[in-house]
Amino acid sequence: RKGVLKDLAKRLLKRAIASPGKYRALSKLIAHELETKNIILWFKNSMSGYDDSFPKDWKYDFLAFNSANYGGMKTDRYIKRNVRYFLTIDRDDVNGGYVLNSDVEVTMLHTGGENVPLSGEYSGYVRLYLPKNAVLDGDFYIEPNDDYLVAGKIVKLKPGENLKLNYKYELPRTIFDGGTYKLRLQKQPGTNDHYSVYVRTTDGTSIESGSFESRENTASFEGTLESDLDISFSVISDKFPPRLVFQDFLDPDTIVLHFNEILPSSAAIDSLNYKVSDLNVKRPEI
Numbered sequence: 418r419k420g421v422l423k424d425l426a427k428r429l430l431k432r433a434i435a436s437p438g439k440y441r442a443l444s445k446l447i448a449h450e451l452e453t454k455n456i457i458l459w460f461k462n463s464m465s466g467y468d469d470s471f472p473k474d475w476k477y478d479f480l481a482f483n484s485a486n487y488g489g490m491k492t493d494r495y496i497k498r499n500v501r502y503f504l505t506i507d508r509d510d511v512n513g514g515y516v517l518n519s520d521v522e523v524t525m526l527h528t529g530g531e532n533v534p535l536s537g538e539y540s541g542y543v544r545l546y547l548p549k550n551a552v553l554d555g556d557f558y559i560e561p562n563d564d565y566l567v568a569g570k571i572v573k574l575k576p577g578e579n580l581k582l583n584y585k586y587e588l589p590r591t592i593f594d595g596g597t598y599k600l601r602l603q604k605q606p607g608t609n610d611h612y613s614v615y616v617r618t619t620d621g622t623s624i625e626s627g628s629f630e631s632r633e634n635t636a637s638f639e640g641t642l643e644s645d646l647d648i649s650f651s652v653i654s655d656k657f658p659p660r661l662v663f664q665d666f667l668d669p670d671t672i673v674l675h676f677n678e679i680l681p682s683s684a685a686i687d688s689l690n691y692k693v694s695d696l697n698v699k700r701p702e703i
Contacts, residue, residue: 451467452644453643453644454469454604454605454606454607454644454645455606455607457469457606466645469606471546471564471565471603472601473564474564475548475564475601476591476592477548477592477598477599477600477601478504478517478548478588478592478593478598478599478600478601479546479547479548479565479600479601479603480500480502480521480545480546480547480600480601480602480603481544481545481546481602481603481604481605482498482500482523482543482544482545482546482605482610483543483544483545483546483605484496484498484525484541484542484543484544484572484605485541485542485543485544486539486540486541487540487541487542488537488538488539488540488541490535490536490537491535492527492529492535492536492537492538492539493539494529494535495527495528495529495533495536495539495576496525496526496527496528496539496541496574497525497526497528498523498524498525498526498608498610498611499523499524499526499610499611499613500521500522500523500610500611500612500613501521501522501523501524501612501613501615502519502520502521502612502613502614502615503519503520503521503522503615504517504518504519504520504588504614504615504616504617505517505518505519505616505617506593506598506616506617506618506619506652507619508619514590514595515590515593515594515595516587516590517587517588517589517590517592517593518585518586518587518588519551519584519585519586519587519588520583520584520585521545521583521584521585521586522581522582522583522584523543523545523581523582523584524579524580524581524582525543525572525574525579525580525581525582526578526579527539527574527575527576527577527578527579528576528577529576530576530577531576533576536576537576538573538574538575538576539572539573539574539575540571540572540573541571541572541573541574542569542570542571542572543569543570543572543582544560544567544568544569545557545567545568545582545584546565546566546567546603547565547566547567547568547584547586547588548565548566548588548589548592549562549564549565549566549589550566550589550591551566551586551587551588551589552586552587553566553568553584553585553586554585554586555568555583555584555585556570557569557570557584558570568584570582595652596651596652597649597650597651597652598616598649598650598651598652599647599648599649600614600647600648600649601645601646601647602614602642602645602646602647602648603645604642604643604644604645604646608642609641609642609643610641610642611639611640611641611642612638612639612640612641612642613637613638613639614629614637614638614639614648615635615636615637616629616635616636616637616650617634617635618634618635618652619634620634620655620678620679621634621654621655621678622634622652622653622654622655623652623653623654623655623656623657624636624650624651624652624653625650625651625652625653626648626649626650626651628648628649628650629648629650631650633655633657633660633677633678634655634678636650655678659676659677659678659680660676660677660678661674661675661676661677662675662676662677663675672693
């Protein structure tokens with residue numbers, strides 16, 4: 418049933434050769450499809466980034482979600498996937514260094530119908546690739562791999578169903594030294610997944626990044642993963658004063674102030690640090 422591909426390839430080559438005026442457009446299309454991993458190549462000895470090989474000796478954070486359909490039919494076309502990654506970086510006051518706790522949530526949705534062509538129950542095997550020495554909680558099959566921690570699980574989805582996979586783990590401390598954090602998001606060829614990454618660092622720090630949208634010690638990244646992507650940020654000392662987020666008026670004599678970070682006690686109770694202004698300019702007599 419796949420014999421049609423041979424005949425199709427012959428016709429494509431014949432049409433391409435007979436259309437020299439479209440060579441430039443064709444070359445741009447092929448280059449784009451290679452970059453976005455809709456086309457991958459096989460090499461006897463890998464020499465390029467177009468074979469979907471994973472990086473060797475990668476020293477930073479790494480995340481790749483991969484699913485394989487083993488149930489037949491073509492239900493992959495109906496599976497929508499969304500990956501959310503939450504990372505918390507805290508100081509280890511006892512042993513020194515930093516503790517990095519991660520929480521990955523993968524949502525899979527079967528958008529096919531019961532009577533839609535080539536739809537049906539999805540039977541798949543999913544893998545999450547993590548840095549080699551990560552410590553993972555949960556019931557997963559840990560595959561033998563020299564370079565990464567690979568957590569596998571069998572999943573089944575009927576048309577219209579969705580499921581959530583949760584992975585909680587602690588990253589190796591060698592990934593972050595207190596300065597620069599890097600993350601490789603590895604795209605599975607042929608997919609169009611949405612990735613969200615949310616980061617929180619310790620109080621008293623700020624995040625600087627050209628990849629993340631940052632606000633003091635929190636940062637986020639969101640987007641459709643069109644190709645393999647490296648994102649990073651640097652952690653510096655907090656250079657911003659405490660910011661008033663909102664206030665509650667409990668009664669005519671009490672206002673409760675909520676700040677974006679913990680205030681030192683001496684600063685919080687010092688009345689000279691506060692000023693109450695009447696902003697009711699329309700009725701100044703009140």
